Amino acid sequence: EPEVTQTPSHQVTQMGQEVILRCVPISNHLYFYWYRQILGQKVEFLVSFYNNEISEKSEIFDDQFSVERPDGSNFTLKIRSTKLEDSAMYFCASSPPATDTQYFGPGTRLTVL
Amino acid sequence: DQQVKQNSPSLSVQEGRISILNCDYTNSMFDYFLWYKKYPAEGPTFLISISSIKDKNEDGRFTVFLNKSAKHLSLHIVPSQPGDSAVYFCAASYDRNSGNTPLVFGKGTRLSVIA
Numbered sequence: 185e186p187e188v189t190q191t192p193s194h195q196v197t198q199m200g201q202e203v204i205l206r207c208v209p210i211s212n213h214l215y216f217y218w219y220r221q222i223l224g225q226k227v228e229f230l231v232s233f234y235n236n237e238i239s240e241k242s243e244i245f246d247d248q249f250s251v252e253r254p255d256g257s258n259f260t261l262k263i264r265s266t267k268l269e270d271s272a273m274y275f276c277a278s279s280p281p282a283t284d285t286q287y288f289g290p291g292t293r294l295t296v297l
Numbered sequence: 298d299q300q301v302k303q304n305s306p307s308l309s310v311q312e313g314r315i316s317i318l319n320c321d322y323t324n325s326m327f328d329y330f331l332w333y334k335k336y337p338a339e340g341p342t343f344l345i346s347i348s349s350i351k352d353k354n355e356d357g358r359f360t361v362f363l364n365k366s367a368k369h370l371s372l373h374i375v376p377s378q379p380g381d382s383a384v385y386f387c388a389a390s391y392d393r394n395s396g397n398t399p400l401v402f403g404k405g406t407r408l409s410v411i412a
Contacts, residue, residue, distance in 0.1 A: 215396055229399040239397040275340050284329045284398040288340035
């Protein structure tokens, strides 16, 4: 069964550094999403992406964040100048045409020191 | 701003019995509801969903009930098995435009099924 994959599983970085989190959505899916979960808190929506552009972004998704679909398979989340409070699990999700069901990847644990 | 609320942080159930997980929402625009199961260090796994035009959806041991007037949904697991022990998240969405449906999650309920 096809799955959403994410790399790396764990990323440790120094405050102020840039990180790129990578996702490979399921191949026939059209909508792509990033969510994050800070330890002990809810899963929160960051951004949705369709047809090579952002469809919607939350208030969390400020100028520090960007997303890109550099080729036909990868979907990336870039965080510039990371802060301590960016430490969280970051989940990528995708949904197929004609359904609102989203399928999640295993997540990347980002630790900012 | 808790648009989706799961008021029970944890639930313990004996193996073989029914597990009932509850979820309330406040946003009347939500028209699609989902339940996800999550193990530690893994992503949420889709379990079952329901559209607002229905009041019940069943898939094997899992049934979701929706009461729109009360803005309440519940997930029933019958019979409960030890492998069902996980955190269960309720999520809701509505279609902004052409299929863009960001999910709003509850805080989750940790289910423990005791053998």
